[in-house]
Amino acid sequence: MCSCGEGIKDLRYTALEKMLENYQHCPEKIIPVLQETQGIFGYIPAAAIQQISNALDMPSSEIFGVVTFYGQFHLQARGKNIIRICSGTACHVRGGGQVLDAIVKGLGLMNGRTTTEDLMFTLEPVACLGACGMAPVIMINDDTYGRISPQEVPAILAHYKEKEGGQVWVA
């Protein structure tokens, strides 16, 4: 049985396998391995943990421990566009909270959900983006936006909604 969906899935696991060749029996490299895995899938799928476990000679329970410890790793699928909003001190003092509210409203995220239903956006508050001089700051994928106001949010979001199809799963 074959379907196009599975074809794509295979591709990603092939990429994972190829990447893992560089890290055979190196459990100390688990963090860079997980970072690259997340680059391939956008998150860390359960099946990938098993594959990593075999390659690195590391129990999957320990891998799970590392994945859940660090804020960067995700066990659930995430949106195509990652919006990181800074919740650092300077942004807090300069009204980052209102910007967050505007994004939540703009994406229609309800009840504490962080990913939109169409998997277009994931919203992630982060501790500090290190651009405090530009507070409040958000980062969408690799683009940084500084000194933004809640009023500017809808236009910024619209820009990424239009770019639909631009970015696919390969990092």
Next chain:
Amino acid sequence: MGSLSEIKKQFQAELKASPKRIKVVVGLGTCGIAAGGEKVFKALDKYIKQNELQADIMSTACIGMCYAEPIMEIHIPDGPRIIYGNMKPETAVEILKNHIYEGKINVGYAIAQETRGNQVIEDIPELKDIPFYSKQVKTVLGRCGVIDPERIEQYIAADGYEALEKALTTMSPVKLIEEIKISGLRGRGGGGFPTGRKWEAAYQSNDSKKYVICNADEGDPGAFMDRSILEGDPHALLEGMALCGYAIGADEGYIYVRAEYPLAIRRLRKAIQDAEKMGLLGQNIMDSGFNFKINIAAGAGAFVCGEETALMHSIEGKRGMPRVRPPYPAQSGLWGHPSNINNVETYANVPAIVRAGGSCFAEIGSANSKGTKVFALTGNINHTGLAEVPIGISLREIVFEIGGGIQNNHCYKAVQIGGPSGGCIPEDLLDTPVDYDSLLELGAMMGSGGLVVMDESTCMVDVARYFLQFTQEESCGKCTPCREGTRQMLKILERICAGEGEPEDIPTLERLCRVIKDTSLCGLGQSAPNPVMATLRYFQSEYEAHIYDKKCPAGVCTNLLKFWIDETKCKGCALCENICPVKAISGERKQVHYVDQEKCIQCGNCMAACKFDAIVRA
């Protein structure tokens, strides 16, 4: 390769060879990019190419004036260097055009000039005279925003790697450590431990394998000086680490960088490659027999990894949890081998110390704190950015002279220093000299150097709650006082902010602070109560206003706010009535409206909607 001095001469000659061309420089650090610097760069680049101008465009890193980003500089041969601020793509192109073709300088956008012996242009202040610069002493940031960080030749032309050559050819490791001790350099990451003593301990440990580790996990919200050094002068860090490796007898180094700093990681990778190509890192450096290689470990988003033992666990590929010390890293560090760990700014100071000598470095600073410190100025302040000042300068000079005072003519309330581990300092203590020891006495700490300025619209209880929420989320959970204690403190603070505080909350908070401080395993827990202790010490009246009067004097804690309508201003337009999500506002058309306090959820929508400023909040 030839000797370093030959290479340096060659590079300096190359840089001089093209003085007849115009140089256009755009600041593209993270702050410049966030302000739209890339668009400015692209527009200028396109204009220069289309018109075949005899001009070179280059990018540089942060020159510290974040408040004026995007920044463009124009250097005309035999003319002054003019710095323009707040650029947009169109204005930048227009200014460049006028500047080049008509010699007209747009004084409105020019923020400073550097004459370099050329004629002075009227109405533009000289860089060295503007208050943001005149009080600064640039040791670590001297090259940031001046050289192109991606070109090793510019670093070498600016005396780069000379210190390493000097140490490898003329100094023994003991002599090098002695020089660092004479300089009085203390760790810039927060604790302020004397660097020379740390290196000596690692030197004295007997092991064939040792490590040099750089803590670039700059996690304190409000601090970004390390990012600027990594992005703006990465070779200074590499040279500092190589010097440390030579001093303690290590042949391998790790830089642990936050994953949130992709540009810094990219520039570091390039810097390491370039240095290896030139034989300044790697095997048999400058034919001295000394080997030193540097690896990069990208962090994965855990604040606690800024703690040295947790950081080493993270490099080893484990959960980044701290462990009990001793043994200290100098005895048993990464993979059980002796390791020396310092932060970025500390290593970046080392080449200058070795070049000019420790006693020269020790001339700057106060009695027990030598040299300069970079501070990140942020918050409600006019000139946000990076300022490097001699240690011992007063906070007042930093905030009001360098920082240009408080935004929008508001009043100063406090400055938060040292991030989640630090405290805040009220107005009457602003004349305290900023050094490691004086700040500790005030219940704050130098920390990594984040200065967040707050005006009267900031609620100090809310600030304490904010920091506790941060440390509570970032607590790794290994020890009970930190895991459970911070949670209880946060709960109490949330209650107070919600208007449900009780009189016994203050003594309970004080007791929790003491216990957590005394019994936590690592620095994160031990310093977690600091923001609460400092705000209680200087702003207890605000806690009391929340608890007894159920009022938030700064108007931040929404549960304690009341909205009502000023009868003299209300025109009865019903805008507020329509926008209120809970139908708390009612009234006849063209008549004064009223807010039902029972229904009101203090969302503030009415206040934003009213065109007549008739909604009052208090």
